[in-house]
């Protein structure tokens with residue numbers, strides 16, 4: 389394994405363990421996780437592999453096959469920057485129980501595609517460190533540690549979806565997660581049996597304002613919940629009455645979150661009933677709600693979703709936080725070429741860079757690989 393060889397070359401011994409953790413796409417349930425709502429992501433075949441050995445001397449050495457880095461000490465984790473912050477954050481959250489570590493990571497999540505390479509990095513490192521220090525954390529506790537690292541150390545106020553998908557997903561399944569109770573179920577997602585697939589359309593666009601806008605949306609949702617006197621927007625039961633009491637952005641955000649939670653439940657109902665091809669309308673409705681009510685799409689995402697449907701997709705929506713990244717399209721196998729042609733032609737007519745196309749099959753969550 390490449391990462392184990394790099395570890396040996398850099399640190400002079402074999403790693404004690406090697407873990408792989410994947411990125412994710414979200415089938416539906418967008419911007420619902422931090423509103424205590426429902427999400428339905430699945431793990432993608434790309435991720436981060438982390439080779440780790442413990443150290444007793446308080447030193448942490450981090451090495452990435454994708455970018456250079458140097459040794460840091462346990463006390464200086466706070467000074468780390470770039471990709472290292474995600475790994476350092478995990479170690480910092482685990483506290484004094486983790487004395488030091490040698491860590492080498494190798495990632496193949498397409499960068500900037502909104503497929504959660506950061507969650508994959510956090511969860512792979514946390515899973516490996518959990519093993520070598522015998523911390524006894526469950527996969528959900530690993531996800532929560534990774535989320536805390538991102539919230540408190542990296543400074544991104546994300547919800548639990550990405551880390552939970554990376555830690556808990558099962559091959560061939562989507563992960564239905566209740567972000568309040570943290571109860572979850574692995575829902576079978578055998579699209580191939582129905583002649584369908586999920587095509588990822590990576591717009592290759594990433595807007596720098598993404599993190600600031602994310603934090604703003606989260607604050608608007610929290611303020612709407614406060615105005616309505618409920619703990620979270622998940623608790624809105626009478627949408628019409630709630631909307632009457634709100635205005636402006638708070639009204640729009642509430643409309644999205646409440647209807648999106650319903651769409652997650654409706655989509656699971658269709659999957660359970662064996663009708664995955666019928667889920668397209670829910671995907672389209674989700675995209676329109678993210679565009680018009682939650683206002684997190686950009687023209688590149690809107691055009692990719694529209695052109696995919698025009699080219700024969702059953703449905704399409706942006707996936708992840710928004711402001712760039714990817715659209716997922718539900719496509720019958722024999723329509724993949726026409727969907728790609730339609731999107732590429734629409735992009736070319738605008739003079740935009742050709743998007744990248746990837747096939748998403750539901751992969752396994754974090755696992756020991758060496």
Ligand code: GAF
Pocket residue numbers: 414417418419420421422546547548549550708709710
């Ligand atoms: C990003 C966040 F990290 C997730 O927690 C989630 O809120 C998502 O955006 C939107 O659904 O990926």
